[in-house]
Amino acid sequence: MITEYIRSDSVEEAYGLLTSVGSRARLMGGGTDLSLHPPADVDTLIDLSGASLGGITRDDNAIAIGATVTLTEMLEYEPLATVWSGVVHTMLRRVASPLHRNAASIGGHLARGRLSDVVPVMLAIDASVRFYDGAPQQMPLGEFYATRRNRRPLVVTGVEIPVDGGRAAFRKFARTTYDLAILNVACGVRFDGSVVSSARIVVGERPSLAVELGDASGTLIGRPFDEDSIGQAARVARDTVDVRSDPRGSADYRRHLTEVLVRRCLSEIAP
Amino acid sequence: MNLTVNGVAFDVDVEPSETLLHLLRRVGLKGVKNGCDNGDCGACAVLIDGRAVTSCDYPAPAAADTNILTVEGLGTEGELHPIQAAFLDAGGVQCGFCTPGMMISAYELLGRVQEPSDDEIREALRGNLCRCTGYVKPVEAVRIAAARLREAAGG
Numbered sequence: 001m002i003t004e005y006i007r008s009d010s011v012e013e014a015y016g017l018l019t020s021v022g023s024r025a026r027l028m029g030g031g032t033d034l035s036l037h038p039p040a041d042v043d044t045l046i047d048l049s050g051a052s053l054g055g056i057t058r059d060d061n062a063i064a065i066g067a068t069v070t071l072t073e074m075l076e077y078e079p080l081a082t083v084w085s086g087v088v089h090t091m092l093r094r095v096a097s098p099l100h101r102n103a104a105s106i107g108g109h110l111a112r113g114r115l116s117d118v119v120p121v122m123l124a125i126d127a128s129v130r131f132y133d134g135a136p137q138q139m140p141l142g143e144f145y146a147t148r149r150n151r152r153p154l155v156v157t158g159v160e161i162p163v164d165g166g167r168a169a170f171r172k173f174a175r176t177t178y179d180l181a182i183l184n185v186a187c188g189v190r191f192d193g194s195v196v197s198s199a200r201i202v203v204g205e206r207p208s209l210a211v212e213l214g215d216a217s218g219t220l221i222g223r224p225f226d227e228d229s230i231g232q233a234a235r236v237a238r239d240t241v242d243v244r245s246d247p248r249g250s251a252d253y254r255r256h257l258t259e260v261l262v263r264r265c266l267s268e269i270a271p
Numbered sequence: 272m273n274l275t276v277n278g279v280a281f282d283v284d285v286e287p288s289e290t291l292l293h294l295l296r297r298v299g300l301k302g303v304k305n306g307c308d309n310g311d312c313g314a315c316a317v318l319i320d321g322r323a324v325t326s327c328d329y330p331a332p333a334a335a336d337t338n339i340l341t342v343e344g345l346g347t348e349g350e351l352h353p354i355q356a357a358f359l360d361a362g363g364v365q366c367g368f369c370t371p372g373m374m375i376s377a378y379e380l381l382g383r384v385q386e387p388s389d390d391e392i393r394e395a396l397r398g399n400l401c402r403c404t405g406y407v408k409p410v411e412a413v414r415i416a417a418a419r420l421r422e423a424a425g426g
Contacts, residue, residue, distance in 0.1 A: 005287035005332040031330040035290050036310055097398025099313050102322040
């Protein structure tokens with residue numbers, strides 16, 4: 001039960017509140033999740049909407065998005081349509097409905113991690129997360145999740161997307177158009193001529209937190225990108241993905257979806 | 272906390288755990304429908320500072336100092352808003368429960384796009400579930416409302 005609602009004016013203040021209240025506190029972006037499903041042991045919400053974390057900026061290397069930017073604001077930001085095959089916009093149009101995208105924040109998505117189409121795409125396109133844990137920090141999003149256990153409290157302040165010519169695709173499979181995905185896949189690939197120089201195949205809603213399938217991604221590197229290499233990567237993805245059953249789908253079904261969606265994503269990326 | 276709803280200033284006490292849906296219904300705005308209370312159906316949609324959102328998963332304290340529009344603020348007694356009139360004329364209303372939310376979604380769309388395509392209308396209504404109409408008539412209603420608003424704007 002939420003008994004305290006605090007509006008924070010700055011990241012430093014929010015961090016101070018978070019460390020003094022402890023595990024009973026949660027930071028809040030758009031609140032779409034926390035208002036419906038506050039964790040049982042949480043009684044304090046710290047609203048970040050006044051903490052000056054809005055706005056999107058672009059320089060030669062990256063697009064930087066503040067944590068409280070809504071998914072709609074990202075959809076309205078045209079430069080995002082010009083990088084990584086426009087995959088961020090493709091994905092956002094398939095997230096819930098405008099009624100949710102108008103409130104839900106990118107920071108909330110990244111901080112929660114699970115139940116998200118946003119996270120696998122951000123992992124696939126090498127996004128890095130900005131946060132504050134007493135000092136401003138930045139690290140690749142994949143590393144952020146891999147090291148999340150036993151971490152000190154922090155405030156997610158934004159995300160940075162590199163703009164270096166990689167290609168990407170996103171697929172999700174859901175029971176209805178705006179249901180949560182039974183499984184989703186995002187792939188990001190960079191080329192050196194006709195040969196793949198880097199690749200990330202990411203699977204989300206397994207139903208656990210999205211992960212990169214390193215073995216599957218690795219099969220693509222240093223080779224021409226064709227039907228054979230795509231088929232092999234999709235099969236390795238199926239054989240190595242760690243999936244579970246839940247009411248949305250069985251583990252077997254998710255394994256099958258993994259192969260199909262990886263193949264479709266990679267085929268879309270093929271030049 | 273202070274907020275403005277349909278042009279009227281409110282000064283209300285709010286519980287930290289309350290959602291905007293329950294706050295608005297508590298102050299008498301029953302046009303904001305409690306359909307699923309779970310962020311799914313869109314019957315509770317309201318405009319907050321120009322953006323349509325589901326009010327059932329919007330924390331009430333987060334609405335402090337905002338400007339809110341509910342279906343009650345669309346038309347006036349005796350004079351329907353063009354969106355409301357179009358829903359009636361097109362048969363876009365059957366049981367009517369989802370209608371306030373649909374009208375709010377339509378209102379946001381028509382504020383941004385004067386001549387929306389059917390795809391744009393369907394995308395705008397994507398978060399409003401309707402069990403009666405099959406969506407064809409509401410989409411037609413928004414198309415008619417857009418044409419009437421363009422006509423009115425053009426003189």
